[in-house]
Amino acid sequence: MSVIIRKSLLELIFSGAFMKRWNDKLRPMELVEVDKQGHKMIVAWLLFLLNSKGMDVARKRALGESIIEGGIYDYLYRLIITDIKPPVFYRIKENPDDYRTLSNWVLDQLKPRIMPLGEGFMRGMSEYLMQPEDKGLARRILNAAHLYASYSEFKLLKSINTMDHELTEIEDSFVSRLEALRDLKGVSELLNENDNVLGRFARMCGRLRYQKRWSQTPRVPETSVLGHMFIVASYSWFFSMEVGACRARCQNNFFSGLFHDLPELLTRDIISPVKGASQEIGDLIHEYENIELERVVLTPLRDGGYAEIADRLEYFLGLEVGSEFKATINRDGEVIEASDAKLAGEYNLDTLDPKDGPLLKVSDSIAAYIEAHTALKNGISSDQLHQALYRIQQTYKEKPVIAGVQVSALLADFD
Known part of the structure; x- marks a missing residue:
């Protein structure tokens, strides 16, 4: 089945x-x-x-x-x-x-x-x-x-x-x-x-x-960054099962979801419209996140004898390729960006340690969609929530299938 x-x-x-x-x-x-x-x-x-x-x-x-x-x-x-x-x-x-x-x-x-x-x-x-x-x-x-x-x-x-x-x-x-x-x-x-x-x-x-998502928007229920990370990790695991990911890819997708918002320990939850206001602002935020992540998390772990933990976090967060939402493999110790097609085909091998960045983005978007949809269903009327639903719907209307997941069809079930 x-x-x-x-x-x-x-x-x-x-x-x-x-x-x-x-x-x-x-x-x-x-x-x-x-x-x-x-x-x-x-x-x-x-x-x-x-x-x-x-x-x-x-x-x-x-x-x-x-x-x-x-x-x-x-x-x-x-x-x-x-x-x-x-x-x-x-x-x-x-x-x-x-x-x-x-x-x-x-x-x-x-x-x-x-x-x-x-x-x-x-x-x-x-x-x-x-x-x-x-x-x-x-x-x-x-x-x-x-x-x-x-x-x-x-x-x-x-x-x-x-x-x-x-x-x-x-x-x-x-x-x-x-x-x-x-x-x-x-x-x-x-x-x-x-x-x-x-x-x-x-x-x-x-x-x-402690960090609530959508902090300027009333919602029921309120969700934290920590809870959101677990939800995204679980969705990533299930979608990995659906697309036939290899064992290493499934695990990497789960743990990438579990840590994808870790930099928000250092920056708080910056909403998408702010991050996307301009390329310069987005790059500035990303650069600051990486500097602080290295200073507060990765360097102390390495200095404390936990280099393997720091290295895996670096891989999950896509620091070598510039984003956690890029597909990657690890070939002979070198992290390489991969296409969706290759990740689903010749790169879908445990030995290559593959990770689905685009599938992680799908899981993140669907989690945000369900947060907004649930709040609206519970009687919270907000322009920000309606705009978030519209933005996510439009994104996947233009690209209905991402990383093998029928995203647009899945979102249609919530209408």
């Missing part, structure tokens, strides 16, 4: 922007599921790189695929079970029959939306959910990333919930479970995040939840 991406799946992924977290605590800001998932998968990528050193290429690619798939399975599961408090969920998990009953119900709820992804995806998700006791490396990395991201949220609300009787128990639980995973490379650094460059980078990425 071929993979077909439909509107219902895209909206399901986006729906995590509505899902409140820590809903029984006083919060300094709304904490939502899609932001947590973005932070979690960034940390999972860091742990993936650190714990796959020395692996042969095939094992490393298999591990990367398992981490991405497991992260998406976990997210889809969370979207259905919504607001079950963790202690209650863990009690359910302790009883195999109860957990199996709950998981089968979740799969039944998801089935209409994820069936277009093919029987392989359904089977993989079912096997993943029915093996909660799995202690493989991918599952342990995801567990550590989940705990770190959730603990980071907890620390945001800890100081304003001092009278809460659950606070000490919650914090002790986070720390003890992360301590149990210290044998994973990188976990010790995350536990002592103030004292090392890796921990500081992970914490810095979490700050992207």
Whole structure:
């Protein structure tokens, strides 16, 4: 069965922007599921790189695929079970029959939306959910990333919930479970995040939840840069499946989506009309982003002994070719720009480490389209939102198929 991406799946992924977290605590800001998932998968990528050193290429690619798939399975599961408090969920998990009953119900709820992804995806998700006791490396990395991201949220609300009787128990639980995973490379650094460059980078990425997109335009829901990056990463993964991308290309597309707005740590979310006001302004912003990215992120990582992380970020962000939205391959250590046609044909090989810049741009545009469309559907009337929809529609009316994705037809489903 071929993979077909439909509107219902895209909206399901986006729906995590509505899902409140820590809903029984006083919060300094709304904490939502899609932001947590973005932070979690960034940390999972860091742990993936650190714990796959020395692996042969095939094992490393298999591990990367398992981490991405497991992260998406976990997210889809969370979207259905919504607001079950963790202690209650863990009690359910302790009883195999109860957990199996709950998981089968979740799969039944998801089935209409994820069936277009093919029987392989359904089977993989079912096997993943029915093996909660799995202690493989991918599952342990995801567990550590989940705990770190959730603990980071907890620390945001800890100081304003001092009278809460659950606070000490919650914090002790986070720390003890992360301590149990210290044998994973990188976990010790995350536990002592103030004292090392890796921990500081992970914490810095979490700050992207503070930056709201479309900051001058009222929207429901508001989305952060961090949540947007996870949504784009997920869309990139699904579109990669649809166009038959090789394993390396699929993974590169996901992680490129996960980091594509990382420079906004340094510049904030500059809206498209400003970036596109003139070539000079666009070039100036891009130059500033690259200088600050090198100074604040890449150089500290390299100096701190994490050159591989810095190099991969540089590749995902397209720094060698001038844009994250250009298709590239890596041939004998040299990054080369590629055409869509070659990337879909002779360059669609794991050995060439291909990355779909145009497909990433499609995913980014569709995520923005759904943000605007959802806000309008929820009763927010705004010229900026209408203009954004029109601009994106016109772009893909002129080029209806990009990187193998039928973009114009997909957008028509939202009319």
